Amino acid sequence: xxxxxxxxxxxxxAAARMPRQIPYIIGNEACERFSFYGxxxxxxxxxxxxxxxxxxxxxRAGIAKDVFHTFVIGVYFFPLLGGWISDRFFGxxxxxxxxxxxxxxxxxxxxxxxxxxxxxxxxxxLIALGSGGIKPLVSAFVGDQFDQRNKAxxxxxxxxxxxxxxxxxxxxxxxxxxxxxxxxxxxxxxIPGILMFIATVIFWSGRHKYVHVPPSxxxxxxxxxxxxxxxxxxxxxxxxxxxxxxxxIAAIAIFLCWAIAPSxxxxxxxxxxxxxxxxxxxxxxxxxxxxWQLERARGKHPDAAVEGVRAVLRILIVFALVTPFxxxxxxxxxxxxxxGNAMVMPHDSWWWPSWLxxxxxxxxxLNPLLVMLLIPFNNLVLYPMLRRMGIDVTxxxxxxxxxxxxxxxxxxxxxxxxxxxxxxxxxIAWQVLPYVLLTFGEVLVSATGLEFAYSQAPPSMKxxxxxxxxxxxxxxxxxxxxTNAAVRNDAVISHIADSGLSENAFMMFFFxxxxxxxxxxxxxxxxxxPLADHYRTV
Numbered sequence: 001x002x003x004x005x006x007x008x009x010x011x012x013x014a015a016a017r018m019p020r021q022i023p024y025i026i027g028n029e030a031c032e033r034f035s036f037y038g039x040x041x042x043x044x045x046x047x048x049x050x051x052x053x054x055x056x057x058x059x060r061a062g063i064a065k066d067v068f069h070t071f072v073i074g075v076y077f078f079p080l081l082g083g084w085i086s087d088r089f090f091g092x093x094x095x096x097x098x099x100x101x102x103x104x105x106x107x108x109x110x111x112x113x114x115x116x117x118x119x120x121x122x123x124x125x126l127i128a129l130g131s132g133g134i135k136p137l138v139s140a141f142v143g144d145q146f147d148q149r150n151k152a153x154x155x156x157x158x159x160x161x162x163x164x165x166x167x168x169x170x171x172x173x174x175x176x177x178x179x180x181x182x183x184x185x186x187x188x189x190x191i192p193g194i195l196m197f198i199a200t201v202i203f204w205s206g207r208h209k210y211v212h213v214p215p216s217x218x219x220x221x222x223x224x225x226x227x228x229x230x231x232x233x234x235x236x237x238x239x240x241x242x243x244x245x246x247x248x249i250a251a252i253a254i255f256l257c258w259a260i261a262p263s264x265x266x267x268x269x270x271x272x273x274x275x276x277x278x279x280x281x282x283x284x285x286x287x288x289x290x291x292w293q294l295e296r297a298r299g300k301h302p303d304a305a306v307e308g309v310r311a312v313l314r315i316l317i318v319f320a321l322v323t324p325f326x327x328x329x330x331x332x333x334x335x336x337x338x339x340g341n342a343m344v345m346p347h348d349s350w351w352w353p354s355w356l357x358x359x360x361x362x363x364x365x366l367n368p369l370l371v372m373l374l375i376p377f378n379n380l381v382l383y384p385m386l387r388r389m390g391i392d393v394t395x396x397x398x399x400x401x402x403x404x405x406x407x408x409x410x411x412x413x414x415x416x417x418x419x420x421x422x423x424x425x426x427x428i429a430w431q432v433l434p435y436v437l438l439t440f441g442e443v444l445v446s447a448t449g450l451e452f453a454y455s456q457a458p459p460s461m462k463x464x465x466x467x468x469x470x471x472x473x474x475x476x477x478x479x480x481x482x483t484n485a486a487v488r489n490d491a492v493i494s495h496i497a498d499s500g501l502s503e504n505a506f507m508m509f510f511f512x513x514x515x516x517x518x519x520x521x522x523x524x525x526x527x528x529x530p531l532a533d534h535y536r537t538v
Contacts (some may be wrong), residue, residue, distance in 0.1 A: 018156070034169075040071075048061060071127075076473040079467060101130075107127065111186050114185040136466055171365075226309045229296070251282050280478070318399075320475075325445050328438070366435040412433045414505055450469060453465045
């Protein structure tokens, strides 16, 4: 006898299944990630070979790196704007849809204005705004589609998201450099634009099936409100307020110096550098000041909110120590491509896949491929083996070793650069080693960082933590811009010349040392970090 389709049991079974709207979001994510990585991974070679031909040959690489890392800074800064618009005004669906249209317009600008710098840079701005704006929303929108009855299937969807991101990145990294070389920039940037338009259409097609969570009212106990109360509440002494005020004054001074540009001000300190440094000073001094006076917020805010702010401030130190990792990681799409351009493709070797890999930028496909291999290897083989050996594989230990592995990757890249500088033909196959080391570091840092932050932040502060995690990528790329500006100084250039190394080799070893020092500082801080457990109780 068949079961009544309207019986309570059948209704419960239907509710526990995968929500029928999920394929629309997965399809959107697949196309959007291909479009993003497709344009991102050809940006540096296009700039050097086409858009920056006006500049002297010796300066093109530096300008291209500035443009690339400025773009990445925008991608990881605009999530703050997208999240705020969504939470306060339009909700996730409307915000994602309209920002996706701006995203499409940005791709169109890249394809149309391939020889017009202003038009091309306007396209990069729109893509940074669109991609960054929707970045924190799509994964949260997925979570909105589930409830207590079918939450067990949510993990399957998030796993699919992860594989979709790396799958799209892998094929985009392989195909788009070939298309740029064979068909030119209009097609190379146009095809990702078409994919982004398809992504938007797919997302729009599911509009009547989605669960739409309305915007939330302002949280009276948010991180900013608690910090404001702590700093401005009356009490004995005001050292915290004074510290925060120093941060405000310093930030304003940075902007004034950028606007006035006095003779002693660094010539290459751009608006983006000035803005990010100012933001960093506000967070640094404001955070220190808030921690000094945080107890003054008790009574006006619940104890849970006050302790939540304290937890966020501790996590921010962890994130700050992770920023050097991002400065090394994101240069695989700029500095490492430039290095690959000076290397030799081993087409004569029987083991080299000449039918597939013909452009240096295609080496980036190693990263998503290795990620898809390393995460299951770590979870199924490496971590269980270490536990059997009595080694506790904590999140902080994984992150610290991840930063150190990125430093080792750049030592390997620096040794390769020494071979290139020595004049001997160097096979690009040698880049596999730094890619393996860097990707292993990425898996330890990136895949662990959000897990760690989620466990340490109380429920009311988890959204704030996501924003600061993305900002850590912004500040990682800021270090690259500051370093690039510094090496244009005559004194720094002279110091590099005295070292006997080329500028490229010197900078690679510099960033390696930067990461290794950060790993050491991270290990020292991790030893005294007070671990918490804020996973949701059933």
